Amino acid sequence: MTDASAPAARRPGEQALAALGLAAPALDPADASGHSFPGGGRWRTEIPSCEGPEALAVVLKEASRLDVPIHRISQGSGVWMLTDAEITEMVGATGARDIELCLFTGPRGTWDIGGSVRSDSRGAGLRARGHDAVAGCVEDAVRATELGVTCLLVADEGVLWTLHRARESGVIPAGTTLKVSALVGPVNPASYAVYERLGADSVNVPSDLTLDHLTEIRRVSAAPMDMYIEAPDDLGGYVRMYEVAELIRRGAPLYLKFGLSKAPGIYPWGAHLRDLTLDTARERVRRGRLALDLLARHGADGDMAPLGSRLPGPLHRFPCNA
Numbered sequence: 001m002t003d004a005s006a007p008a009a010r011r012p013g014e015q016a017l018a019a020l021g022l023a024a025p026a027l028d029p030a031d032a033s034g035h036s037f038p039g040g041g042r043w044r045t046e047i048p049s050c051e052g053p054e055a056l057a058v059v060l061k062e063a064s065r066l067d068v069p070i071h072r073i074s075q076g077s078g079v080w081m082l083t084d085a086e087i088t089e090m091v092g093a094t095g096a097r098d099i100e101l102c103l104f105t106g107p108r109g110t111w112d113i114g115g116s117v118r119s120d121s122r123g124a125g126l127r128a129r130g131h132d133a134v135a136g137c138v139e140d141a142v143r144a145t146e147l148g149v150t151c152l153l154v155a156d157e158g159v160l161w162t163l164h165r166a167r168e169s170g171v172i173p174a175g176t177t178l179k180v181s182a183l184v185g186p187v188n189p190a191s192y193a194v195y196e197r198l199g200a201d202s203v204n205v206p207s208d209l210t211l212d213h214l215t216e217i218r219r220v221s222a223a224p225m226d227m228y229i230e231a232p233d234d235l236g237g238y239v240r241m242y243e244v245a246e247l248i249r250r251g252a253p254l255y256l257k258f259g260l261s262k263a264p265g266i267y268p269w270g271a272h273l274r275d276l277t278l279d280t281a282r283e284r285v286r287r288g289r290l291a292l293d294l295l296a297r298h299g300a301d302g303d304m305a306p307l308g309s310r311l312p313g314p315l316h317r318f319p320c321n322a
Contacts, residue, residue: 038313041305042252044071051269062285074102079140091148098308102151106137126155164199177201214250237261245300258288
């Protein structure tokens with residue numbers, strides 16, 4: 001329901017620029033996404049790089065202090081970097097607040113012994129090299145879901161398809177959601193549609209996609225999209241806060257991810273990175289508050305999906321028995 005007291009939606013600087021004869025062209029309704037999350041709402045929020053229970057506690061405390069609504073919390077180091085007790089603690093803390101917890105699965109090319117990823121071409125990137133790497137991802141998925149994790153992050157098309165088949169056959173719970181990492185995110189509508197059909201329930205696209213690119217994707221797929229509003233430096237360091245309203249208009253249903261530029265990498269996380277991890281976790285929540293404040297000032301903060309919602313709605317899949 002729209003708040004009658006809310007300000008009318010406007011674009012940044014709209015009135016001042018119009019007074020100076022510099023008004024922007026009218027928005028084209030044909031550019032807008034016609035999709036939304038099931039149950040209503042066009043955007044959700046995500047705090048990424050929450051690497052363990054201590055960082056999670058910092059995020060939840062700061063979110064309460066700054067009144068930042070959170071739909072999903074994700075972790076980047078991987079299931080294998082957490083003990084059963086740590087995973088159980090994170091599941092309990094997020095479950096108590098009805099927040100989806102998403103953990104990364106298994107080995108990836110940047111951390112194994114393959115040399116091509118360290119070449120100028122970056123080789124196969126983060127994909128799972130060989131049968132054993134796929135097996136490690138599946139092992140992580142089974143372990144995590146047995147401990148109550150409901151969302152898994154993947155960086156390999158074969159792992160995605162394997163885990164989709166695993167949930168269809170009951171190896172992991174049918175309600176498990178699968179999220180494609182920004183590290184392998186698609187950059188065109190054809191590849192985006194393939195990820196959806198391979199089992200993706202949300203797809204993290206690179207933050208350098210243009211607004212037109214988002215519209216192109218939305219013309220072929222309704223699968224939820226994830227986008228860093230502020231991207232880590234290893235993903236480009238892009239800061240797109242002033243575009244948030246238009247990103248939602250073009251890309252809905254959209255997860256707003258609040259990353260952090262100008263910060264050292266923390267994957268794979270450990271106690272040697274504790275202070276950095278906690279400081280950056282706290283600042284990611286603050287960045288979220290800044291982005292949400294911009295939305296509010298522009299009268300574009302309506303249409304948030306209800307807190308606690310996590311499912312993607314009906315999506316197109318390849319047949320598993322093909």
